[in-house]
Amino acid sequence: MEANLQLLLYAFLPLLFITLGAISRFRSKARNLPPSPKPKFPLLGHLYLLKDKPLLHRTFDALSKKLGPIFSLRFGSRLVVVVSSPSAAEECFTTNDIILANRPQLIMGKHIGYNYTTMVLSPYGDHWRNLRKLATLEIFSTTRLNMFLSIRRDEVNQLLRRLSKNSRHEFAKVEMKSNLTGLSFNIITRMIGGEKYFGEDIVDNHAETTYAREVILKVLSQGGASHAADFVPLLRWIDYDGYEKGVVALSKQMDKILEDIIDKHRHDQSKNSMVDHLLSLQKSEPDYYSDSIIKGLMTVMILAGTDTSAATIEWAMSLLLNNPDVLIKARNEIDTILGHDHLVEESDLSKLPYLQNVISETLRLFPAAPLLVPHVSSSDCIIGGYDVPQGTMVLVNAWSIHRDEKVWDDPTSFKPERFESGVTEAYKLMSFGMGRRSCPGAGLAQRVVGLALASLIQCFEWERISEKKIDLTEGRGLTMPKLEPLEAMCRSRNIIDKVLV
């Protein structure tokens, strides 16, 4: 009986694959879909591209050179369209902006993202609009950002103090990655709930803080990742490698940490943090400002707002160390405009155009979200003359557009001067995305990155640890981190003694 069943399966499966292949070819021909690479396997399609190829933006860039700036893939049952030209990106975020304002519903988003109710993952509609409005007013408005200015100043000062400890009189070696992660992490978690999780001065509840930091870092490293089970329902159904079980366990740990923070603030609302404010809104509208909505906002701030800024500062420092003439020019600008007795403040950043150009050039070469965040079409649309059916996942390869020689002169060189004219067409540089779903945290990110970078340049002399240039290879991870964490030599400048007590 068992042998018969096996025989039947062996006979049936190839037939099933052939039939599915024929149907898929017929449907593709009936529609004018963007070109697609070979091989494409039955059921799995091009999912092999996700396996062991962490630098998807580079894989997609290579494919766009063969197939053109708009091509399509099949990830299991999902059609994926990858866009790599400014004109096609413009079409996505103008003509098709509303149609593409949805997000794919991946397993991570169900469990970590409170059943797709967070700002990043929520479908386009009233709930998402309310969250954006709430965030614009209560988190990212100038008034709110100014309210938290002292947190950013304090964390940057602590970083400067840490770095200056051994570098008062001579150059000392410093590991930048962990310092920068701690900086942006503490800024966001202090904004959210008044607590910090990194640094030597954390003494209270040490074990609790260490545990929370580890869980949050784990969520950060896996937060927006996708998995084959996202695209092949059968794999999800059998949970063949325990992926979804792992995600559920992690989401429970994270939820408990956020719940504990909320509970603490329910009893003591004196900190004037984001959670205190949301809890006071909860009192007047308990149904809308539920604990899940508040926890979702906290999750989004941590996931979208920490590694992105830290990675950008680390890339900027790496590029400056490899281009000492740019570093000197940026420092001269700060010294000339601010003198030698005044520590750079956020309000000074607009007076430092060259520094702004250094940041733009860093974001061009190393955008923290190289493929933006995936979009999904809510109805059929057309991009670059090709049909894009409803339910297609659309990925915009900003990394590829930022390095396209048809768009930029000498695209792989670090040249902040290219921004000196002050006009850059929006669809050439889209580090923060475009259209309705573009980054609402861009203003905060510009302040954190600007203040930290300007302070590091102003307060220290910087050198590489050897003659060898800093390795600029990208590593695994959602926010395109450096493969090799940055180490550098720094020596305090006199200003440190004058301004940091």
Ligand code: HEM
């Ligand atoms: C250098 C730092 C940052 C970069 C490069 C960056 C980039 C991006 C990009 C490319 C997107 C997706 C746009 C799209 O869907 O097409 C995005 C979305 C988002 N970012 Fe940022 N971001 C940064 C910092 C931040 C910060 C500091 C926060 C908040 C604390 C934040 C919060 C968000 C949120 C909530 C979304 C989702 C918006 C939505 O779906 O409606 N980001 N960001």
